[in-house]
């Protein structure tokens with residue numbers, strides 16, 4: 288609850304950035320319930336009660352000590368499935384620095400090694416290139432298309448499904464992501480005695 292002011296400020300600033308990818312409430316059907324967009328308090332209460340019931344793992348993401356986003360493992364199913372799906376967003380002002388792949392890798396390792404889940408899924412609109420890059424860079428497997436899967440930005444939208452099972456990351460996803468990143472980054476140029484690039 289203490290994050291309310293900062294969360295509201297970040298969300299207000301990022302309204303246009305998030306809108307194309309944000310879940311929306313479908314128009315009510317004659318026999319269905321009327322659902323309203325939750326307030327911040329209602330959202331926190333919902334996250335807490337779902338977490339207490341073992342169905343959700345809600346996280347905020349901090350970058351340099353500042354709240355910059357959210358990552359939620361939702362729809363956790365136990366029994367013969369042991370699976371959950373991940374949703375996420377970051378503040379546009381920190382986009383492109385690898386914040387989300389790092390957050391997803393941390394959470395996947397936590398889910399597989401500590402929580403005991405077996406499968407993690409991410410569903411992404413085909414046109415969301417930045418989000419597809421996140422799962423591509425982390426080596427998620429593409430499983431296929433779910434037509435009209437979720438109500439996003441005012442309509443039922445197709446989603447691509449990406450997944451990982453615990454067997455695919457025996458040594459952890461964070462380590463694998465760090466190694467891949469280090470290989471992709473060219474070594475720093477040698478410096479001369481004045482500290483300038485040689």
Ligand SMILES: CC(C)(COP(=O)(O)OP(=O)(O)OC[C@H]1O[C@@H](n2cnc3c(N)ncnc32)[C@H](O)[C@@H]1OP(=O)(O)O)[C@@H](O)C(=O)NCCC(=O)NCCS
Pocket residue numbers: 304305308375376377378379381382383384385386387388410411412415416417418419420421
């Ligand atoms: C998808 C998202 C979470 C990625 O987070 P991130 O921390 O920026 O991830 P990365 O740093 O790995 O960048 C991913 C891609 O975003 C693109 N990107 C980089 N800088 C960017 C910027 N300033 N603005 C927009 N996109 C940018 C690049 O294509 C990058 O891929 P690359 O590393 O191959 O160049 C973020 O773009 C976001 O919150 N978008 C809005 C909400 C959303 O789409 N949520 C996911 C719904 S499935």
